[in-house]
Amino acid sequence: MLKEYLTVSEVAGPLMMVEQVQDIKYGELVEIEIASGETRRGRVLEASGSRALVQLFEGSAGLNLARARVRFLGRGIELAVSPDMLGRVFDGFGRPRDGGPAVIPDRKLDINGNPVNPYARDYPSEFIQTGVSAIDGLNTLVRGQKLPIFSASGLPHASLAAQIARQARVLGTEEKFSVVFGAMGITFEEADYFITDFRRTGAIERAVLFLNLANDPAIERISTPRMALTAAEYLAYEKDMHVLVILTDMTNYCEALREVSAARKEVPGRRGYPGYLYTDLATIYERAGRIKGRKGSITQIPILTMPEDDKTHPIVDLTGYITEGQIFLSRELHRKGIYPPIDVLPSLSRLKDKGIGKGKTREDHADTMNQLYAAYARGKEAKELAVILGEAALSEVDKQFSRFADEFEARYVKQGPEENRLIERTLGIGWELLAMLPVRELKRVREEYIEKYMPKARTA
Secondary structure: OOOEEOOEEEEEOOEEEEOOOOOOOOOOEEEEEOOOOOEEEEEEEEEEOOEEEEEEOOOOOOOOOOOOEEEEOOOOOEEEEOHHHOOEEEEOOOOEOOOOOOOOOOEEEEOOOOOOOHHHEEOOOOEEEOOOHHHHOOOOEEOOOEOOEEEOOOOOHHHHHHHHHHHOEEOOOOOEOEEEEEEEEEOHHHHHHHHHHHHHHOHHHHEEEEEEEOOOOHHHHHHHHHHHHHHHHHHHHOOOOEEEEEEEOHHHHHHHHHHHHHHOOOOEOHHHOEOOHHHHHHHHHOOOEEEOOOOOEEEEEEEEEOHHHOOOOHHHHHHHHHOOEEEEEOHHHHHOOOOOOEEEEEEEEOOHHHOOOOOOOOOOHHHHHHHHHHHHHHHHHHHHHHHHHOHHHOOHHHHHHHHHHHHHHHHHHOOOOOOOOOHHHHHHHHHHHHOOOOHHHOOOOOHHHHHHHHHHHHHO
């Protein structure tokens, strides 16, 4: 029999203080029955002696201190998991949002998960083909990696996320990724876009969607990524699936964290975010990976919109420390009409070398990748020099590199939102672009690869 308390002493925003409680634990789930008979939920944020600070999920409007009945349920927030989750849409608390019935669970799992012993982790080493050349060719995604996309307001990160979700697969197998999609603080239009796109392409059949809308409680935003990752862990480690987790927008998640921290009157850190922001983000990002002896894996792509396009913003900065690289979207490329507007020079995949080469992609992948980077960087420098001194000041070779940079953006980076390029096609386009340059300038590619692949590129 659950104890019931009528000892609410204070309410401040989404927080409620309950007095004279016994045996209460941090993270415990709470039910609050208000005077109208409506039941709301919350969880224990802090338990000290006979007092418990409760975080309300549905807000405190209409809550009467004297008549509110509080019950502590003795367990944390759980997600009912089952293979039947695939093809379904849920809210940020795991409740059906698609009008379908509740999932009949195999089990119920705590959404905070269990830390993975670092010794049990397997090193990521298998190439994931996303069908996007700027990622596959230059910033390769590897199974078990966490690779964030740093975007900005108005850039097409939603379209890119949906494209990766549709197209991602492990090369060399017919298995496609199951996709767990967690969206936090998005608009109704964005939610409708994702659901419609997944259904139109059939990707919904192998996807689980958790959607928290902008008008849903901010508190729900904090549970949404954990709900998504709990579903992913079940599918990966108990059902042996390759799972791709896409989380958008982590900036909205951090804003919700800051809101709750301010309500708790905590001492703020950088830009008002709580001092534990790094630790909190790590509890999300570190749930990606592979475990020795398990067939399944979790690969994670968090998406962040950088406030004011600021690369030094705390959310962006801390995410960069925890994850294994980053993909930057460029406003300049977007203005040129290039999709996806991936800025390859500041982008980086720290594990790319582990997933490419002979037997994984192709033997010439690493050399062509390095040469394309170097040539594009030199072409950009030449274009900047031409702006200052005029094109007449450029040498003939510099003019070739300048033209190369334009062609690289127009042919290699730019592709259709429905275009799914095989890695062989991506490498082929790379060689066609390198054929524009004098052979003596290709200093990062081995001669045997030039002899083997360059003639094919020149006749393509």
